[in-house]
Amino acid sequence: MFVALLDTCVLWPSLQRDVLLSFAVEGIYRPIWSSATIDELEYHEARKLVERHGIEPDKARGRAADLIAAMRAAFDDAEIQGWDGLDGSYGLPDPDDEHVVAAAVVGGAGVIVTHNLRDFPRGRVPGSIDVQSPAEFAHHAVSVNPAAALRAVRMIAARTGRHGPAWDVAGLLDTLEARYRFTQAVGILRVVADGPAGWPPR
Numbered sequence: 001m002f003v004a005l006l007d008t009c010v011l012w013p014s015l016q017r018d019v020l021l022s023f024a025v026e027g028i029y030r031p032i033w034s035s036a037t038i039d040e041l042e043y044h045e046a047r048k049l050v051e052r053h054g055i056e057p058d059k060a061r062g063r064a065a066d067l068i069a070a071m072r073a074a075f076d077d078a079e080i081q082g083w084d085g086l087d088g089s090y091g092l093p094d095p096d097d098e099h100v101v102a103a104a105v106v107g108g109a110g111v112i113v114t115h116n117l118r119d120f121p122r123g124r125v126p127g128s129i130d131v132q133s134p135a136e137f138a139h140h141a142v143s144v145n146p147a148a149a150l151r152a153v154r155m156i157a158a159r160t161g162r163h164g165p166a167w168d169v170a171g172l173l174d175t176l177e178a179r180y181r182f183t184q185a186v187g188i189l190r191v192v193a194d195g196p197a198g199w200p201p202r
Helices: 014-025 035-053 057-074 095-107 134-144 146-159 169-180 183-193
Strands: 002-006 029-034 111-113 130-132
Touching: 002 095, 014 029, 014 057, 014 134, 014 146, 014 169, 029 035, 029 095, 035 057, 035 095, 095 111, 111 134, 130 134, 134 146, 134 169, 134 183, 146 169, 146 183, 169 183
Parallel strands: 002 029, 002 111, 111 130
Antiparallel strands: none
16 A cells, blocks of 8 residues: 655645545555644644634634544554654755655655645655645546545545535536546546446546
8 A cells, every 4th residue: 555645735625635535544545644734734724614614713723623633533643753853854945844755754655745746846855755736646546446436435425415515426526626626536437437337448
C-alpha cells in the first residue's frame, strides 16, 4: 500500500476530503499528515463554519474539533511524529510549508498531495517523493483499484443528505468533476459503474 501525505489545502474542502479519505478507508492507500497540518485544518474548518455557514464561533470550534477527533480515530497512524528535526531543511519558497516535506520524508510518503504545486519545486523536494494535485492523485488512486474506489463513492452517496445536499452516485460524480476537476478519476468510475462489461476500458 502506497503512502500519501495530504496537505491542509487538500483536506479543507469537505467533499474532496471525504472522497480522498474514503479511498483510504477502502485500503487504496495510506494517508499521513503532520501535527501542523491537522492544527491548520482545525483552525480553518472552524473559520469556514463561521464565515460560510453562519455558525456561532464556539459551536464552530467544537465541530472542527469533532472532525479532527474523528480523523484521528479513523486513521490512528496518520499523524507523523518526529518531523521537527527536518523542519527548515528544504529551502522551500514558503518556510511554513517545510513541515509538509519533513513529515512526508519521516512518514515514508511517495507523494505529497497539494493544490499549491508551485510551493514545492521539484529541486527542493526529495526525488523519491512526487508532488501531485488532488485531481491527479485521485486519478492514480482510482486506477489502482477502481472497484474499491467505486465502493467508496457509493458509501458517500448513501450518507449524503444528512447535513447537506443528497446525491446519487451519478450526481456525486458530476459534482466531483465540476467542482474539483476529478475528470480522469470520474471517467474511470463511470465506466466501472456501468457494469463489468465496461471495464477495463479499451
